[in-house]
Amino acid sequence: MTPHLPLPTQTTEEKFLRQIFVRDQMAEWSKHPLVMERADGVFYWDVTGKRYYDAISGIYTASVGHNNRRVIEAIKKQLDTLHFSPPMHGTNPIAVQLANLLAEVAPDDLSTVKFECGGSEVTEAAIKLARQYHRLTGNPGKYKIISRYQSWHGSTMGSLAASGLKSRKTVNEPLPAGFVKVFPPTCYRCPFGKSYPDCGITCATIVDSVIDMEDPSTVAAIMVEPIGHTGGVIDPPEEYLRILREICDRHNILLIFDEIITGVGRTGQMFAAQTFGVTPDVICTGKGLSGGYIPLSAMICRKGIAEAFWGPIEKNPGFVEGHTWEGGPVACAGGIAIIHEILERDLCRNSREQGARLRSGFERISQKYGIIGDIRGKGLFQAIEFVSDLKTKAQFPAKPGFGVRVGKRALEQGLLCRFDPHWIAFGPALTVTAEQIDEMVAILDKCIGETLAE
Ligand SMILES: Cc1ncc(COP(=O)(O)O)c(C=O)c1O
Structure with missing residues (x-):
């Protein structure tokens, strides 16, 4: 009988990560690899035990939450x-x-x-x-x-x-x-x-x-x-x-x-x-x-x-x-x-209701910092676009981009969202509660404030 090959236990070590293609730029990604171990509801836990709010349902996929x-x-x-x-x-x-x-x-x-x-x-x-x-x-x-x-x-x-x-x-x-x-x-x-x-x-x-x-x-x-x-x-x-x-x-x-x-x-x-x-x-x-x-x-x-x-x-x-x-x-x-x-569970209704709550949260952040030029989307699929000047719609420098800086900080603080140089999107599970929306928005709010103060 062929013996079982050993599996790596430290799956965040670069020598093991080199055996897999991921969707990110790999050399950059392997400096702070995100390796998830388990999930429940709107949460992920990575292999180090750290918990993340999943504000994008994996990637708009976990519609009825994790571990349903x-x-x-x-x-x-x-x-x-x-x-x-x-x-x-x-x-x-x-x-x-x-x-x-x-x-x-x-x-x-x-x-x-x-x-x-x-x-x-x-x-x-x-x-x-x-x-x-x-x-x-x-x-x-x-x-x-x-x-x-x-x-x-x-x-x-x-x-x-x-x-x-x-x-x-x-x-x-x-x-x-x-x-x-x-x-x-x-x-x-x-x-x-x-x-x-x-x-x-x-x-x-x-x-x-x-x-x-x-x-x-x-x-x-x-x-x-x-x-x-x-x-x-x-x-x-x-x-x-x-x-x-x-x-x-x-x-x-x-x-x-x-x-x-x-x-x-x-x-x-x-x-x-x-x-x-x-x-x-x-x-x-x-x-x-x-x-x-x-x-x-x-x-x-x-x-x-x-x-x-x-x-x-x-x-x-x-x-x-x-x-x-x-x-x-x-x-x-x-x-x-x-x-x-x-x-x-009438989750379409929940999508509308929590979507409205998410919109209010984004609007509050927008009024607080004056750097959100546009809020777009419907239901539980919404994004904010960052601008350095509301009147001219001028953007922050593209590299690495304000959105990327906020998004990376959010990851550090336990919030997984979709980020690009100039925008950030949320799309949590349709099962998300009002309290969870508020907590996700609060982390985002904090991360924007800290990034601006950098
Ligand atoms: C709008 C849209 N269409 C098609 C696709 C492709 O789907 P998949 O990655 O499952 O092949 C995606 C994936 O992100 C998508 O967002």
């Missing part, structure tokens, strides 16, 4: 019954049940589901769905995907090509062709130099001109996050998504909402589509649907689109897209438990 017993028991029970079903030849009852549950909670006639394991897989599946749908309905020339600068749709080559972050794209170029970018609705710093509401919502209406320039007969879909994350929580003016919907209808273009972050209660309704009152043709949802327990994501499309894939076998190959782990019964059992938890 209902989800864990559902997963354990499923493991004892059927841990894997054959994805090439069929499905399993748990996947069918979750698909039906999602059809119930999704807006309007979005009712056919493709399961995947993560956000990148599911946004890429939506791109393929749009292209194949147009082929099946007599428009094989429609293949281009319009998306936005500063957006993030995933790490695989297709989803990366749809993304608009040069910091993550350039190093991987050249990327697949057929992706066109437009400017995002960053009202606070309008890319067209205008001001809302007299701007005519140029960020949306100009998409019509872009389609015209590209040739509408070549455009398959527009893909947007209803509220963009990268770029600093880009919350569009209320007309924006409605205008995109109208443009898509006029040109026979599918509207895809990437709700990997905004889905499953985060903006105060089950989907941001409902928060904004705009129905897309496809919703991609991920992070919060899995709760962080077992990888799970889902693409939900409208009935009419799904019907195009039901043709006779001689003419129609079905949806040509698939992954080994899609619709796994264990992941789907977790997903069902999460949706039930959200519905029964």
Whole structure:
């Protein structure tokens, strides 16, 4: 028998950390490595025993909190019954049940589901769905995907090509062709130099001109996050998504909402589509649907689109897209438990209520220090943007950036939030309490004060 290889016990030592790629710049990260050991509710504990408030649900993923017993028991029970079903030849009852549950909670006639394991897989599946749908309905020339600068749709080559972050794209170029970018609705710093509401919502209406320039007969879909994350929580003016919907209808273009972050209660309704009152043709949802327990994501499309894939076998190959782990019964059992938890505990309401409390907390900090130029987002997905001058909107020096300095200090003081040079975002579990929101905001307040005094 092969003896067990020894596992490192001091997992924060550099010689052991050198054996793993992390998402951060590794040499820098290994100076103060964050290595988590356990979690419960809205808290993490690292391997040294230090406790952290988790103000971003891991990364907008632990929707119903860490160590949620209902989800864990559902997963354990499923493991004892059927841990894997054959994805090439069929499905399993748990996947069918979750698909039906999602059809119930999704807006309007979005009712056919493709399961995947993560956000990148599911946004890429939506791109393929749009292209194949147009082929099946007599428009094989429609293949281009319009998306936005500063957006993030995933790490695989297709989803990366749809993304608009040069910091993550350039190093991987050249990327697949057929992706066109437009400017995002960053009202606070309008890319067209205008001001809302007299701007005519140029960020949306100009998409019509872009389609015209590209040739509408070549455009398959527009893909947007209803509220963009990268770029600093880009919350569009209320007309924006409605205008995109109208443009898509006029040109026979599918509207895809990437709700990997905004889905499953985060903006105060089950989907941001409902928060904004705009129905897309496809919703991609991920992070919060899995709760962080077992990888799970889902693409939900409208009935009419799904019907195009039901043709006779001689003419129609079905949806040509698939992954080994899609619709796994264990992941789907977790997903069902999460949706039930959200519905029964009315966590969408909690998202709205605690979101309002979070907004008040951010506003208090803003009045206290005079360095927060904008507060954006909805429900439990909100950010603050730092400026050195409220009038001119001038930013603090980018390196290392005021937001990074505050965020790192917050980590030292036991608060995990999302930080960039110029902004900080919160997205705690939908189960968060008023007291916990106040405590997270209090740590942030202290860290901003200390960073300013540095
Ligand atoms: C809006 C959005 N779409 C897609 C993705 C990709 O998801 P994943 O990392 O699960 O592949 C992310 C991940 O951060 C995201 O935020």
